[in-house]
Amino acid sequence: MNHCSAPLDILIQGGRLLSLAEDKAIIEDPLIGIRDGEIIFVEKAHAPLVSLYAPKEIIHAEGSVILPGLINTHTHVPMVCFRGLADDLPLMDWLHKHIFPAERKHVNREMVYAGAMLGIAEMLLSGTTTFCDGYFFESSVGRAAHESGMRCVAGMGFLDEDVESVMEGQIERLRRTAEKFLGKWVPAKPMITPALFCHSPYTCAPQTLRTVKEVARRHGVPFLIHVAETRDERAMIKDRYGYTPVNYLNSLGVLDGMTVAVHCNWLDAGEIACLAAKGVKVSHNPQSNMKLAAGVAPIPDLLAAGIDVGLGTDGCASNNDHDMFGEMDSTAKLHKVIKRDPSIMDAPTVLTMATMGGARVLGLDRLIGSIEVGKKADLIIVGLNKPHLTPVYNICSHLVYAASGADVQTSIINGKIVMQDRRLLTMDLEEVMDKITRISVDIKLSC
Amino acid sequence: MNHCSAPLDILIQGGRLLSLAEDKAIIEDPLIGIRDGEIIFVEKAHAPLVSLYAPKEIIHAEGSVILPGLINTHTHVPMVCFRGLADDLPLMDWLHKHIFPAERKHVNREMVYAGAMLGIAEMLLSGTTTFCDGYFFESSVGRAAHESGMRCVAGMGFLDEDVESVMEGQIERLRRTAEKFLGKWVPAKPMITPALFCHSPYTCAPQTLRTVKEVARRHGVPFLIHVAETRDERAMIKDRYGYTPVNYLNSLGVLDGMTVAVHCNWLDAGEIACLAAKGVKVSHNPQSNMKLAAGVAPIPDLLAAGIDVGLGTDGCASNNDHDMFGEMDSTAKLHKVIKRDPSIMDAPTVLTMATMGGARVLGLDRLIGSIEVGKKADLIIVGLNKPHLTPVYNICSHLVYAASGADVQTSIINGKIVMQDRRLLTMDLEEVMDKITRISVDIKLSC
Numbered sequence: 001m002n003h004c005s006a007p008l009d010i011l012i013q014g015g016r017l018l019s020l021a022e023d024k025a026i027i028e029d030p031l032i033g034i035r036d037g038e039i040i041f042v043e044k045a046h047a048p049l050v051s052l053y054a055p056k057e058i059i060h061a062e063g064s065v066i067l068p069g070l071i072n073t074h075t076h077v078p079m080v081c082f083r084g085l086a087d088d089l090p091l092m093d094w095l096h097k098h099i100f101p102a103e104r105k106h107v108n109r110e111m112v113y114a115g116a117m118l119g120i121a122e123m124l125l126s127g128t129t130t131f132c133d134g135y136f137f138e139s140s141v142g143r144a145a146h147e148s149g150m151r152c153v154a155g156m157g158f159l160d161e162d163v164e165s166v167m168e169g170q171i172e173r174l175r176r177t178a179e180k181f182l183g184k185w186v187p188a189k190p191m192i193t194p195a196l197f198c199h200s201p202y203t204c205a206p207q208t209l210r211t212v213k214e215v216a217r218r219h220g221v222p223f224l225i226h227v228a229e230t231r232d233e234r235a236m237i238k239d240r241y242g243y244t245p246v247n248y249l250n251s252l253g254v255l256d257g258m259t260v261a262v263h264c265n266w267l268d269a270g271e272i273a274c275l276a277a278k279g280v281k282v283s284h285n286p287q288s289n290m291k292l293a294a295g296v297a298p299i300p301d302l303l304a305a306g307i308d309v310g311l312g313t314d315g316c317a318s319n320n321d322h323d324m325f326g327e328m329d330s331t332a333k334l335h336k337v338i339k340r341d342p343s344i345m346d347a348p349t350v351l352t353m354a355t356m357g358g359a360r361v362l363g364l365d366r367l368i369g370s371i372e373v374g375k376k377a378d379l380i381i382v383g384l385n386k387p388h389l390t391p392v393y394n395i396c397s398h399l400v401y402a403a404s405g406a407d408v409q410t411s412i413i414n415g416k417i418v419m420q421d422r423r424l425l426t427m428d429l430e431e432v433m434d435k436i437t438r439i440s441v442d443i444k445l446s447c
Numbered sequence: 448m449n450h451c452s453a454p455l456d457i458l459i460q461g462g463r464l465l466s467l468a469e470d471k472a473i474i475e476d477p478l479i480g481i482r483d484g485e486i487i488f489v490e491k492a493h494a495p496l497v498s499l500y501a502p503k504e505i506i507h508a509e510g511s512v513i514l515p516g517l518i519n520t521h522t523h524v525p526m527v528c529f530r531g532l533a534d535d536l537p538l539m540d541w542l543h544k545h546i547f548p549a550e551r552k553h554v555n556r557e558m559v560y561a562g563a564m565l566g567i568a569e570m571l572l573s574g575t576t577t578f579c580d581g582y583f584f585e586s587s588v589g590r591a592a593h594e595s596g597m598r599c600v601a602g603m604g605f606l607d608e609d610v611e612s613v614m615e616g617q618i619e620r621l622r623r624t625a626e627k628f629l630g631k632w633v634p635a636k637p638m639i640t641p642a643l644f645c646h647s648p649y650t651c652a653p654q655t656l657r658t659v660k661e662v663a664r665r666h667g668v669p670f671l672i673h674v675a676e677t678r679d680e681r682a683m684i685k686d687r688y689g690y691t692p693v694n695y696l697n698s699l700g701v702l703d704g705m706t707v708a709v710h711c712n713w714l715d716a717g718e719i720a721c722l723a724a725k726g727v728k729v730s731h732n733p734q735s736n737m738k739l740a741a742g743v744a745p746i747p748d749l750l751a752a753g754i755d756v757g758l759g760t761d762g763c764a765s766n767n768d769h770d771m772f773g774e775m776d777s778t779a780k781l782h783k784v785i786k787r788d789p790s791i792m793d794a795p796t797v798l799t800m801a802t803m804g805g806a807r808v809l810g811l812d813r814l815i816g817s818i819e820v821g822k823k824a825d826l827i828i829v830g831l832n833k834p835h836l837t838p839v840y841n842i843c844s845h846l847v848y849a850a851s852g853a854d855v856q857t858s859i860i861n862g863k864i865v866m867q868d869r870r871l872l873t874m875d876l877e878e879v880m881d882k883i884t885r886i887s888v889d890i891k892l893s894c
Contacts, residue, residue, distance in 0.1 A: 080837075081838065083837075083838065083840070083845075083849065084838075084839070084840045084841040084844035084845055084848070084849070085840045085841070087793070087794060087841065087844045087848065088779075088789065088790055088791075088792075088793035088794060089789065089790055090788075090789060090790050091789055094789070118834055118837060119834075121834040122834040122835045125834060125835075126835070287776075287780060289784065290780035290781060290783060290784040291779070291780050291783060291784075291789065291848070292783075292789050293783040293784050293786070293787050293788055293789040294784075295784070295787075296784060316849075319848070320844065320845075320848040320849045321835045321848070321849040322835065323835065323851070326773075326776070326851075329734075329773070330777070330780070332535075332738070333734060333737035333738050333777070334737060334781075334784075336737060336738060336739075336740040337736065337737040337738075337740050337741070337742070337743060337781075339740070340740045340742075341537075341740055342535065342536065342537060342538055342541065342738065342739050342740040343535050343536055343537050344535075345535075346534070346535035347534060347535060385880070387565055387566075387568040387569040387572060387876065387879070387880060388569045388572075388573070388768045388769065388770065388852075390527075390530075390565060390880045390883050390884065391528065391530065391531075391883050391884050391886070391887030392531070392884075392887075393530070393531045393532045393887065393890075393891060394531040394532070394534065397531035397534045397767065398530075398531055398767075401531070401534065401738070401766070401767040401768070402530065402531070402763075402767045402768040404770070404773075404851045404852075404853060405835075405851075406851060406853030406854075407853075429834065432834070433832070433834060433837045436837050436838050437837065437838050437839075439838070440838030440839075440840065443838075443840075444840060
């Protein structure tokens with residue numbers, strides 16, 4: 001037992017472990033040792049030996065389940081500032097009369113930082129330990145994640161004012177902007193993975209898409225893009241470029257294993273085969289797609305084609321929260337009713353999508369997504385001792401169909417406790433909420 | 448101000464009131480007076496006068512929203528004992544290999560009482576103040592509701608072993624059973640409305656349906672029935688009786704304004720017109736229908752036809768929780784994506800379904816469903832001072848799209864505080880959960 005040679009930072013003891021490792025084992029009454037941000041051992045408890053580990057902190061998890069932290073593969077976290085500002089509207093009214101104008105007026109470095117802090121608070125309190133973001137002033141999102149101890153893929157956003165008239169000078173400028181952004185993060189802040197986010201095939205010119213992907217590829221970072229969200233988008237791209245969205249992106253050479261295609265609601269069989277062949281990852285955002293009536297992604301078909309799929313909440317203007325438990329519940333139920341088959345998208349499949357699936361989508365599966373020796377210690381503890389989680393026959397079922405973010409008791413990221421007994425330890429929550437309330441007063445006045 | 452003549456039981460002060468009354472007003476900083484189970488006044492606060500009311504208890508609701516308690520129009524509450532026992536299975540396997548056998552072996556008076564207590568605990572903690580149940584040993588459900596201060600429509604269940612060979616003697620027996628059950632509750636326990644629940648057109652013989660409805664009609668109590676849940680049911684009824692389910696029930700004369708048709712996923716335009724003409728009420732259970740892949744009820748069409756629609760969770764074997772906030776969220780989102788229209792089923796419509804709509808479905812709209820002078824004091828207080836409910840532009844939107852049952856701070860039923868600061872005041876929760884865990888051990892052993 002050479003893992004005893006130095007004192008542990010944290011020892012988690014008791015409860016049940018759902019490791020989400022390849023063997024899918026559930027360990028009753030486990031011992032999990034954490035040191036220097038990593039999982040040092042995972043084993044069945046041997047009570048008499050506990051004192052040998054000399055942990056700085058012991059977490060007792062009796063009556064709870066320990067599982068990997070959830071991975072939110074897509075959001076625009078500063079949009080929490082617009083939560084509930086405009087709902088139940090036709091899509092184009094929502095976007096062009098409410099969201100885009102509000103963004104033009106109110107998005108700045110300060111708002112992005114404040115919004116990111118609030119969104120991160122929400123995520124830490126509901127079991128998310130890694131999120132992938134795409135927005136403007138993305139350095140401020142990265143800074144908020146860094147300060148709050150959150151793991152983050154921070155995608156700098158690109159969107160052309162007018163896709164038909166992009167000049168060579170603009171392209172050079174965005175290349176430099178992208179390079180500068182990427183250079184800033186690596187390797188100074190290992191928990192922040194920088195990425196580049198092109199808004200969509202219909203809001204970015206082909207030169208923009210090619211250039212941004214080229215920079216992302218050179219730096220080995222993820223390239224994020226909304227793809228085939230609505231039927232109208234599919235028609236528009238076909239009309240403009242002669243291809244359906246996935247085939248169009250493929251023709252530009254931007255699809256590979258480091259491309260995260262978000263939404264993918266409108267795909268034909270050929271496009272699914274193309275995504276699979278290129279190793280493209282998919283982020284599925286069921287609640288946003290439902291609320292905006294955008295469509296239902298053919299997730300069972302994508303999984304059958306061997307494509308890695310993770311879950312995402314999308315931004316809070318279209319969901320309206322960051323609770324990944326809600327996304328799991330909706331994922332399992334939506335596809336069942338759409339495909340008229342209650343046996344598809346079972347609880348283990350969905351839970352895997354929210355953990356290991358998400359890690360694969362973000363290219364972080366060697367670091368996170370399961371509780372295994374050598375991986376980063378990103379894990380959450382969910383209390384089961386509650387009426388809506390009683391009795392316990394099947395833990396996966398409870399996590400997908402009955403638990404909510406509010407059942408998460410403790411969140412640990414990179415071996416550091418960031419939330420304990422529902423209290424955030426890495427930020428002043430009251431100050432964060434006050435700041436957003438002040439920002440919302442301005443937003444409201446200008447609506 | 449003659450409402451000051453006697454001391455109040457409870458005065459609620461501060462926050463925002465969403466009354467759900469006809470005028471849909473939101474009152475900022477309200478005063479709500481409660482005495483003898485009723486709402487005595489609802490007005491804008493006049494701070495200097497508060498001491499005149501001499502309330503026995505003052506509840507400060509600053510930073511919260513006060514709204515009518517949610518009404519769950521359909522569940523089988525004792526089925527909490529089977530929560531998570533069998534998920535993600537083909538419908539007939541789920542029912543015939545798991546649920547029916549488990550029920551045959553384990554359902555008895557004691558299990559029903561224990562399960563009802565746990566389900567009620569779950570509902571009180573998540574903002575439900577009235578539920579409509581249908582199960583076996585329903586007197587035990589009524590008893591649990593009575594003891595825990597919950598308002599309940601308790602539907603005694605009827606189901607024929609073999610619908611083809613029901614004898615006259617059986618019919619007489621069930622008539623007497625039904626009469627006896629109804630006589631027991633009225634008027635001794637005014638918060639328990641007895642009802643009769645025929646399981647479905649395919650599991651009850653025509654004589655059973657006619658007889659049970661006749662007894663219900665004579666006593667003026669609700670008649671509950673699952674209708675048109677699956678496409679197979681529709682085909683089966685058509686094959687057996689020559690009618691589609693609603694037309695078949697209409698031919699038996701069992702449809703009227705005191706009939707609650709649950710599910711209604713497979714209806715044609717003629718059946719919708721029939722339900723509207725007869726004044727039949729509908730209970731919509733979106734999460735159960737999604738999880739079992741049963742279908743999607745044409746709710747926008749039912750509402751357009753002027754039919755009263757409430758929301759229900761269904762039993763925990765097919766959902767798997769009793770959180771009405773989840774049902775609201777799913778209702779709003781599911782119909783949007785199915786109808787490809789993000790503007791339908793807006794937040795106020797859905798919130799109304801979960802409150803006044805539910806009250807109308809259960810025939811209790813003169814007593815509950817809104818916060819108005821003269822109505823019973825059934826209300827809940829939801830704390831807004833949380834990251835996922837910040838900022839506040841639109842309270843309805845938050846309640847439907849971002850809140851969960853865990854955000855309910857206080858629940859009051861019939862003027863009595865039953866849950867305060869997330870603690871249940873009318874039962875020993877630990878004992879209730881222990882009991883269910885013991886029952887679950889037996890159930891698990893026999894699976």
